[in-house]
Amino acid sequence: MPMDKQQQIFDSALKLFVEFGFHGTPTSKIAKEAGVSNGTLFHYFGTKEELIKELYVAVKEELNRFLASKIKANDSVEIKLKKVYLYSVYWALEHQEKFHYIQQIHFSPHISQISESVLHDQVQTHLALIDEAKAQNIIKNLPTDLVYMLAMSQITGIYNYAATLAVNKRKPVIDTGYSMFWDMITE
């Protein structure tokens, strides 16, 4: 039962890019790993560069869909914030290659080639949530972008640490991380 070939190429590219980097991963290896021909890869993706970018967008959308699926419309703002934080860390731990790929792109020149509007769409939900919390005086009146940056970086830090622990030792660390973060942004 052959999977969607585009998906197989995505999967193989993800694995190889994370392990060997963009420079160390020829398209021929991606095609081979995916079990398709070189020509097929270029049928789905015009250039290697496009593959890199589309993979990023696909991964980021998957994360956002996951987070959205965990949020209920009638959750309070506090609950929503907490869920976004905690489920981000859990998702990262469950999909380490994907999370690593997001970081890899984020700290690479490729990020500047991804259109502003795409990047904007990806964060707008989160920014709106922070604005809502500020409006309700639930969190300190800090710049929204700053709160977002702090959240993202703290999630990354907690993830990096938790990933070094045995699976059953992670929860207390993550919970502690969240309460530290929460104390940081509330009075």
Added chain:
Amino acid sequence: MPMDKQQQIFDSALKLFVEFGFHGTPTSKIAKEAGVSNGTLFHYFGTKEELIKELYVAVKEELNRFLASKIKANDSVEIKLKKVYLYSVYWALEHQEKFHYIQQIHFSPHISQISESVLHDQVQTHLALIDEAKAQNIIKNLPTDLVYMLAMSQITGIYNYAATLAVNKRKPVIDTGYSMFWDMITE
């Protein structure tokens, strides 16, 4: 007065790697930008890979020398911690390409090719400082690695945000960032 050619190659490589990535930067361009021939580049660095790694080590050492120069032996542990945090952010803002390069390597497969002992030497001073603070009951009794991760990620977050601000608007944000961090790791 021609600079040391190895240094010129480092400077050019840094600039180009940050702007175009490893994949997008041929050695020929680095040599050209540095004003030396392709052959000269390979006289100083056996391979491109070595250049990438040695550049990382050189930049990291520069940061550590800078931080060390700011710490006085008779500073209290609190002062030392604060200085390391604040001067890390200031250094990052003053040397954005270098800081960006550190991140780029950190989230790339190249990091795993840099010897354990080199990486260890780079962080041991900081870990020792955290241990000292724990021993003196100045900060909470959290795992040392966790505190280090949180510090690094928070520094990165504050840097990323501060870098978007006008130079004269940065100080309050950085100070606020530090006090949030401090509150996070103390009772």
Added chain:
DNA sequence: GTCTATATCCAGATAGAC
């Protein structure tokens, strides 16, 4: 140590049959 010239290889990308 530095350069010019060049070898060698393999990458990304295409053409065209099926």
Added chain:
DNA sequence: GTCTATCTGGATATAGAC
């Protein structure tokens, strides 16, 4: 849509004169 075969450029790295 998928493959095989292939082109072409340019990349890393070397040889050897100065």
